[in-house]
Amino acid sequence: MYSFSLLSLLSLGAWVAAKPNACPILGPAFPAPTEIGSHPIFIEATQNLTAQIKQAIASGELAGNSISVQIFSGSDSYTAYGLSHTDDSIRNGSVGVREVDENTVFRIGSISKLWTMLLYMTFNGTRHFQEPVSKYVPELRSPYNRSQQIDQIDYVNWDEVTIGELASHQAGIPRDYAFMDLAASAPPQALAGMGLPSLPKSERLPCGNAPFPPCNRQRGSIKKKMVSMNWLADTCVEFFDGILDTQPIAATSSTPLYSNAGYQILGYALEAIAQKPFQDILMERIIKPLGLSHSSDSMPAPSLAVVPSDMTSSQFDLDIGDAIPAGGIYSSPNDISTLGRAILANTLVSPAMTRRWMKPATHTASLQVSVGHPWEIMSFSEPRLVDLYTKAGNIGMYNSIMALSPDHNAGFAILTAGNGSFSLPLKLGEQVADIMLPALEQIAKNQAAERFAGTYALENGTSNSSITLITDDEPGLKIAEWVSNSVDMGQAFAAKAGLEKTPSLLGMRLQPTGLKSPGRVSFSAVIQGLSSQPTSGTMLSACLTWLELDSYIYGNVGMPEFEFNLNDEGDVVSLTPRALRITLPKV
16 A cells, blocks of 8 residues: 555656656546537548549549548537549449448448447357357357367367457457368469469368358258247258367457457357347347338348449458358448447446447557557547547448547548449548547637636635636546645645646646536546656656556545536536635636
């Protein structure tokens, strides 16, 4: 206990002093912005975005590609911004739409994984993350003999692979089974030119690439009614025949390695949990409740879709069988935005479950990228550290990305079709993020200033107390002045931190906690020492405010605990620094 208290004092006065600027706790600096679509800052930012995209079109940078971009907010029921571009090849094509708009159907590839994990969340999904997948997929229950079980190089230990490891790509299994296998997808002369030997017939794969059918749970895609978890007993299981004969490529939970096959298995586990086929679960728990009229698990009418080249070359009509949970869903820009708003607004899943789900599960070799279930989490450093929870997808000539910013309760979707590579929506997504994140942050700051900034004071015979809040160039509401019973609290905290001679180097800022009650909104005061001399090095320059946020308590109430009190119209009428047992009316 003593050592922790000492660490807290050090971090207030010295360790956190390593950064010359404010070092906020992770999370929103201000309450999320609302009604963004009509805000002048948003309108100006989207005009800039439109100009950049149109310039890319005019320069030929996007030639051969049709795109649709949407930006949305979880607090609204409409899309805040939309832009679509139709390539000339589509306007003059022979199949599909002639004009791309918000209701045009695209293949969304691996964004389907996000839909799969949202379905898991509707079944209290994170509860299953620590369970072995073999509990729900009988084909994986102790499939090997004793000698195989101890062979870690040639055989996956399926008894230790969890649902969470599959969902976060940490199961150590291959990316795919059979799909795009060179032995089936390239002609013999091409294989010889790559220095690859010919394979005996016994090693050629029976499924996964044309002219063979997809590798499904049962040969020939025979569908049987599910009556129990063992509904497939005594049938030929070609997908699992192959998976069980496939070597692992890493130990479980050692490193993230992307796996489509893992999500096909997750689809089977979900069917066992729900006791229904995946297609029925998808329809009942996402498509119908959200009214997604242009989304499906099977190929829709081509007349509704953008089809570059032709249906086969574009892979619009590619049947991937039981791999739908990994990459088989069709959807439209408007439906993707609706799904994103539903996640942000907790329409299908509780707020607590959503927060638990939208967290990193592991790191990658890049400091800017972490992995969730199935999130690809991109960290942006401007205007402060902001995490975007994204999911990208690719199948054939379709590339896409969906991104959510929980801090701003907003997100965007980009769908493309054409000759562009997987990097096209990522490049466009970078443009959107670079323009929109600062704009959303500024809107949030302006709205917070209008609602919360000002002076709160109580002056009478027994108390001379006041707090003045402002916004500036740093995150959070700055406590510009704080007097309690005629005592300057800034001076008091500066002395506590050893900064009595330089009290201006003490920072005190309020950040929202996400905690609300009727008529009350909670904030935390981040109180930290600053320094005019930045310190380099990972350890000394790290933000350590999370270690000491609630170090100072008074009568079992933390000094950083603040709450704003609201009237029936939602306007702020007073501020309560809870540890001081006083409420200060807004002046």
